[in-house]
Amino acid sequence: MKQKKYILQDSELPRQWYNIQADMPNKPMPILDPKTKKELTKEDLYPLFAKECANQEFDREHAWIDIPEEVMEQYAVYRSTPLVRAYGLEKALDTPAHIYFKNESVSPLGSHKLNSALAQAFYCKKEGVTNVTTETGAGQWGCALSYAANVFGLDAAVYMVKVSYAQKPYRKSIMNVFDGTVTPSPSMSTRAGKNILTVNPNYSGTLGTAISEAIELAMTTPNCKYALGSVMNHVCMHQTIIGLEAEKQLEMAGEYPDIVVACFGGGSNFAGLSFPFIRHKILGKKDTRIIAAEPFACPKLTSGTFEYDFADEAGYTPLLPMYTLGHDFQPQNIHAGGLRYHGAGVIVSQLLKDSYIEATDIKQLDAFKAGVLFARSEGFIPAPESCHAIAATIDEALKCKEAGESKTILFNLSGHGLVDMAAYESYFSGDMVNVQ
Ligand SMILES: *Cc1c(COP(=O)(O)O)cnc(C)c1O
Numbered sequence: 001m002k003q004k005k006y007i008l009q010d011s012e013l014p015r016q017w018y019n020i021q022a023d024m025p026n027k028p029m030p031i032l033d034p035k036t037k038k039e040l041t042k043e044d045l046y047p048l049f050a051k052e053c054a055n056q057e058f059d060r061e062h063a064w065i066d067i068p069e070e071v072m073e074q075y076a077v078y079r080s081t082p083l084v085r086a087y088g089l090e091k092a093l094d095t096p097a098h099i100y101f102k103n104e105s106v107s108p109l110g111s112h113k114l115n116s117a118l119a120q121a122f123y124c125k126k127e128g129v130t131n132v133t134t135e136t137g138a139g140q141w142g143c144a145l146s147y148a149a150n151v152f153g154l155d156a157a158v159y160m161v162k163v164s165y166a167q168k169p170y171r172k173s174i175m176n177v178f179d180g181t182v183t184p185s186p187s188m189s190t191r192a193g194k195n196i197l198t199v200n201p202n203y204s205g206t207l208g209t210a211i212s213e214a215i216e217l218a219m220t221t222p223n224c225k226y227a228l229g230s231v232m233n234h235v236c237m238h239q240t241i242i243g244l245e246a247e248k249q250l251e252m253a254g255e256y257p258d259i260v261v262a263c264f265g266g267g268s269n270f271a272g273l274s275f276p277f278i279r280h281k282i283l284g285k286k287d288t289r290i291i292a293a294e295p296f297a298c299p300k301l302t303s304g305t306f307e308y309d310f311a312d313e314a315g316y317t318p319l320l321p322m323y324t325l326g327h328d329f330q331p332q333n334i335h336a337g338g339l340r341y342h343g344a345g346v347i348v349s350q351l352l353k354d355s356y357i358e359a360t361d362i363k364q365l366d367a368f369k370a371g372v373l374f375a376r377s378e379g380f381i382p383a384p385e386s387c388h389a390i391a392a393t394i395d396e397a398l399k400c401k402e403a404g405e406s407k408t409i410l411f412n413l414s415g416h417g418l419v420d421m422a423a424y425e426s427y428f429s430g431d432m433v434n435v436q
Contacts, residue, residue: 001379002087006249008080014244015067017237019056020275020347022063023282026354028233028346029321032308040318048218048226050123056234065237067119068126074118074151078107079241083249088377090397097400098255098408099393102246102273104415105380109174111415112269113144113229116238120227121148131224133157133217135185135210137265138164138337138385139171140415141229146180157224159185159213162205164337170419185210192216192314207266207341208313208327215316230266231311231320231345239272246410247276257288259396261411263388264292264301264359265338267345269414278356290357292348293392295339295367297435298331300324301352301359309343322349332435334364335423336384360395362388363434368427370394371417383415384423 021027030039045054056065067075086099104112124132132154136142142158149156158180165172165184172182185205186193192212196203203209211228218226228235250256260277262270270292280286294301300323309324311317324343331340344352351357371387373394374380382390393411400407417424426432 003378004085004087006083006252008245008248010076012248013072013075013080014241014248015072016064017067018240018244018276018279019059019063019065019237020278021060021233023279024347024350025282026350027060028350031321031346032319034310034315034319048215050120050129050225051127052123053120053234056237057232068122071119071122075241080245080249081106083246085253086378089374092373092377093394093397093401095397095401096404096406097397098406099397100250100253100255100408100410101413102242102410103380103413104242104269105383105413109140109143109147110418111140111144111383112239112242112272112412113141114147115241115272116229116235116268117141117144117148117227118151119238121145121152121154124154124225124227125152129154129223129225131155131157131221132227133214133224134227134229135159135161135207135214136229137161137207137340139168139175140338142180142182143171143174143178144229145227146175146178149180150178156180157217158182159187159210161185161207161210161337163333167335167337167422168419174419185213187213190216192316195314204333206313206330211312212314212316215312230268231343233345233347235268236271236275236345236347239268240275242269242272242412243274243276246273250410255408256286257410258407259289259291259409261291261293261389261393261396261409263339263385263414264294264344265385266341266343267348269412271345271348273410273412274357278351281356291392292357292359293362293388294359295334295336295388296361296363297334298325298340298342299361300342300344302361306349306353311343320346322346323352334435335420335426336367336388338385339388360392362391365432365434367391368424368432380413381417382413383417384420386412386414389414
């Protein structure tokens with residue numbers, strides 16, 4: 001297996017995140033209070049989020065934000081993550097395309113989510129918060145926040161989507177290792193959960209429901225803040241460490257990407273990899289195609305509408321201007337739990353509206369077929385979510401082959417699939433279907 005890896009020395013690591021809001025020609029539309037329809041300010045978010053995160057959420061002025069020293073110290077545990085030239089996959093596809101992947105699966109928890117969890121836990125600690133709460137789909141975000149809370153001495157309470165809790169029991173164990181408390185959602189411990197279970201006792205849960213439960217806990221517990229793993233502007237910004245490193249690493253390889261691909265749940269790993277490259281598009285210097293790969297079963301970018309909608313199912317959150325399938329949309333139980341979300345971040349939504357990015361939808365069986373080919377040619381077993389990015393990358397690489405064109409494609413390996421083997425088992429047994 002021939003691979004080439006690019007790694008940054010500690011002294012070369014980016015020390016600032018990129019805040020794309022400062023550079024966007026059309027700023028995202030304001031988020032609104034659902035009752036008054038008035039524009040929300042950062043002060044409105046202070047009761048729920050760490051202050052610094054709320055400030056970053058609304059910052060349209062500063063393009064570069066310093067990464068706190070304490071967070072840099074924690075990043076040093078696993079960063080830089082390798083940028084890898086995927087010679088094996090190129091050969092398997094017999095494509096003239098140059099394929100690179102950014103390997104975020106090497107973080108201690110196996111996904112990109114730690115990049116924001118560490119930042120959010122640190123900001124909570126700094127302002128004297130003692131407890132954090134959140135929701136988790138496939139379990140990756142709950143694991144990341146439990147780890148980060150443990151690092152900074154906070155208590156973490158995690159609501160885990162019930163279907164994932166059953167499908168991925170080891171994710172719960174990982175959260176327990178890092179001292180996180182895990183509750184399957186919907187639960188009877190919140191009003192939001194009770195309301196849903198009363199109507200539908202067998203409800204398998206969604207990220208939207210779990211968000212409602214975590215917000216309710218944060219609002220009713222003293223000194224407790226809520227931390228989101230995706231969608232929000234500040235989360236997307238923390239993730240830009242991925243693309244900023246990749247930009248430097250590609251430079252070492254003497255390349256610049258023609259196509260950038262990432263899978264899309266709420267948009268954080270997509271934003272993280274792509275925003276630094278979209279920066280050059282906005283500044284008029286490059287014409288890179290930026291592709292979001294979403295599941296066919298939850299196609300908000302390719303089939304949703306751009307409108308104001310709630311970020312959660314129960315309607316507790318502010319109204320966000322975004323591409324959405326409707327906050328009551330109930331996606332089928334696909335194995336890529338992290339992509340089962342009805343909406344999208346407001347920055348990414350605006351960028352799609354303004355044609356800076358494009359989207360494609362991937363069927364579940366195609367995603368796993370791509371994931372298995374990738375594992376056999378590159379050695380890493382991808383998370384079901386990441387399989388969507390790989391499938392979209394393969395589509396583009398095969399187009400290059402047809403056209404006899406050598407393009408440089410960069411995709412994000414957002415996580416590994418070693419705790420998702422039940423999904424691969426279902427694929428190999430022939431039980432898996434292309435759910436609508
Ligand atoms: C959570 C997760 C995703 C989806 O979330 P985004 O915010 O869209 O990035 C993708 N891949 C992995 C491995 C995840 O854990």
